[in-house]
Amino acid sequence: MFESLSTRLERSLKLLKGQGKINELNVAETLKEIRRALLDADVSYKVAKKFTDNVKDKAMGQNVISSISPGQLMIKIVHDELASLMGGNAIDITLQGNPCIILIAGLQGSGKTTFSAKLAHHLKTKRGKKPLLVAGDVYRPAAIEQLKVLGEQIDVKVWAEEDNKSPVSIAQNAIKYAKEYGYQVVIIDTAGRLAVDEVMMNEISNVKEATHPHETLFVVDSMTGQDAVNTAKAFNDRLNFDGVVLTKLDGDTRGGAALTIRSVVEKPIKFVGIGEKMDALDVFYPARMADRILGMGDIVSFVEKAQEQFDEENARKLTKKFALNEFDFEDFLDQIRQIKKMGNIKDLMSMIPGMGKQIKDLDIDDNSFKGIESIIQSMTAEERKNPNILNGSRRRRIANGSGKTIVEVNQLVKQFDETRKLMHKITTGKGKNIMQMMGKMKRK
Numbered sequence: 001m002f003e004s005l006s007t008r009l010e011r012s013l014k015l016l017k018g019q020g021k022i023n024e025l026n027v028a029e030t031l032k033e034i035r036r037a038l039l040d041a042d043v044s045y046k047v048a049k050k051f052t053d054n055v056k057d058k059a060m061g062q063n064v065i066s067s068i069s070p071g072q073l074m075i076k077i078v079h080d081e082l083a084s085l086m087g088g089n090a091i092d093i094t095l096q097g098n099p100c101i102i103l104i105a106g107l108q109g110s111g112k113t114t115f116s117a118k119l120a121h122h123l124k125t126k127r128g129k130k131p132l133l134v135a136g137d138v139y140r141p142a143a144i145e146q147l148k149v150l151g152e153q154i155d156v157k158v159w160a161e162e163d164n165k166s167p168v169s170i171a172q173n174a175i176k177y178a179k180e181y182g183y184q185v186v187i188i189d190t191a192g193r194l195a196v197d198e199v200m201m202n203e204i205s206n207v208k209e210a211t212h213p214h215e216t217l218f219v220v221d222s223m224t225g226q227d228a229v230n231t232a233k234a235f236n237d238r239l240n241f242d243g244v245v246l247t248k249l250d251g252d253t254r255g256g257a258a259l260t261i262r263s264v265v266e267k268p269i270k271f272v273g274i275g276e277k278m279d280a281l282d283v284f285y286p287a288r289m290a291d292r293i294l295g296m297g298d299i300v301s302f303v304e305k306a307q308e309q310f311d312e313e314n315a316r317k318l319t320k321k322f323a324l325n326e327f328d329f330e331d332f333l334d335q336i337r338q339i340k341k342m343g344n345i346k347d348l349m350s351m352i353p354g355m356g357k358q359i360k361d362l363d364i365d366d367n368s369f370k371g372i373e374s375i376i377q378s379m380t381a382e383e384r385k386n387p388n389i390l391n392g393s394r395r396r397r398i399a400n401g402s403g404k405t406i407v408e409v410n411q412l413v414k415q416f417d418e419t420r421k422l423m424h425k426i427t428t429g430k431g432k433n434i435m436q437m438m439g440k441m442k443r444k
Contacts, residue, residue, distance in 0.1 A: 027056065027059055027060075031052045031055065031056055034051075034052055035048050038052075042260075044229070051081060055074075055081050058080075059073070075294060080290075082286075082289075082294070085259055085262065086284075086290065087269060087284075087286045090268075090283060091268035091270060092283075093243070093270055095123075095127065095185065095214075096214050098184070099184050100184065100186070101185075101215075102119070102187045102188065102216075103207065103208055103213040103216045104116050104219060105235060105241065106219035106220060107192045107194070107196070107220075108193055108194050109194075110192060110220055111248065111273060113143050113146050113189050114273070115219050115281070116189040117150035117156070118273065118281040120133050120187055123185055124156060131156055132177070132178045132187070133150075133156055133157065133187050134158075134170065134174040135189060136171055136207065137190060138166070138191060140191070141162070143191075144160050148160065159174040159177060161173065168206050171210065174186055174188070175211060190203075201235075204239060205238065208239060215243070216239055216240075217243050217245050218241045218243070220247070221247055226260070228261065229260050229261050229264050236265045241267060242267065243268050243269070243271075244261055244268070246271075246284070247272075248273060249272045249274055268284075271284060318335075322423040325424045327423065328387060329383070330384045332376065333376045336369050336373060371402075372412060374404065375399075375402045375412055378397075383398075387413065387417070395409045
């Protein structure tokens with residue numbers, strides 16, 4: 001996400017040369033390029049100009065500390081202004097009420113139904129809530145069926161009344177059912193249209209008036225650029241929603257909607273959709289997104305994703321295995337599965353500071369681990385437990401069974417052996433010099 005904008009901003013900030021103070025002369029070209037980068041990212045001219053004016057006001061006359069360059073100081077100012085433009089602080093979803101009622105609105109094709117299921121999954125797995133999904137799109141039988149299929153995937157009950165053509169009645173019946181059976185959150189998926197129209201607005205307004213939702217979320221396809229911003233404003237004028245959800249952000253190389261929508265509707269972006277899977281939903285953190293736009297990575301989100309898959313007891317067992325030099329291919333396979341659960345591999349790597357620029361042109365498939373998995377799965381249980389018995393004939397059999405070459409099998413075994421030795425040194429204290437060396441490299 002934001003690849004084009006990130007590249008352009010990085011290029012712009014490199015223009016700032018010299019030492020001493022940032023002044024109008026040495027900052028003019030940088031600000032011009034930043035404004036162009038924002039416009040190319042589909043940010044409106046008014047917002048882009050205001051952004052660069054704010055950056056200029058904050059930068060003018062600032063003394064440059066001897067340990068940093070003017071460019072580094074400008075990066076800090078641009079970063080803070082980007083975070084401010086996108087809302088400053090993350091705003092959490094409201095989960096008050098018994099049950100809490102969440103109304104989902106948006107145009108047809110914006111991803112409302114998929115988001116509704118993702119939100120239910122998020123609230124169930126990360127907030128410990130018992131959600132109920134409501135199929136309120138009475139015009140598209142496919143939408144009702146889609147919600148049922150997604151609900152089955154995430155094991156969440158879906159309330160649907162195929163013969164009832166009143167969205168208000170369906171929503172009210174669902175809330176009554178939720179109260180009776182102890183559902184803590186009711187998520188109401190509503191019908192969309194191909195464009196904003198009075199009939200749709202009246203219908204959604206009626207549902208909102210009848211259900212008194214604690215949270216109304218507007219879902220918008222981020223790939224529609226400034227059209228997304230205009231649609232959000234039209235909906236907000238009528239519904240006065242509480243927050244915005246940007247879908248398909250993983251497929252958007254410009255990202256102008258994410259940068260502009262907050263300043264236009266003055267409502268926070270609460271979630272971003274970053275893929276098709278049910279767990280591909282992130283809480284929106286403006287400062288972290290500014291980090292990623294400026295190529296600084298997002299190590300906090302990376303650690304959080306790792307912690308979601310982290311099992312403390314298994315980690316202790318793994319550390320003990322490393323210390324005793326008993327780490328085997330079965331453990332290795334388990335670690336690969338844990339990494340895959342964290343999400344899109346390229347997206348994860350881009351969260352690591354300094355990695356985004358290095359991998360932007362690489363085609364990193366989510367199936368990158370399949371070759372390694374196929375090799376390990378072609379081993380017998382004994383071979384996985386005791387890699388030392390992998391002689392030439394066994395490796396040839398594994399290569400044939402996995403559809404890989406003997407060279408690829410040998411490379412994997414060698415890399416595994418080197419990793420095991422390194423982790424053994426670190427966990428037994430013999431890796432002290434290694435850790436000191438890494439510390440020195442980091443300081444440099």
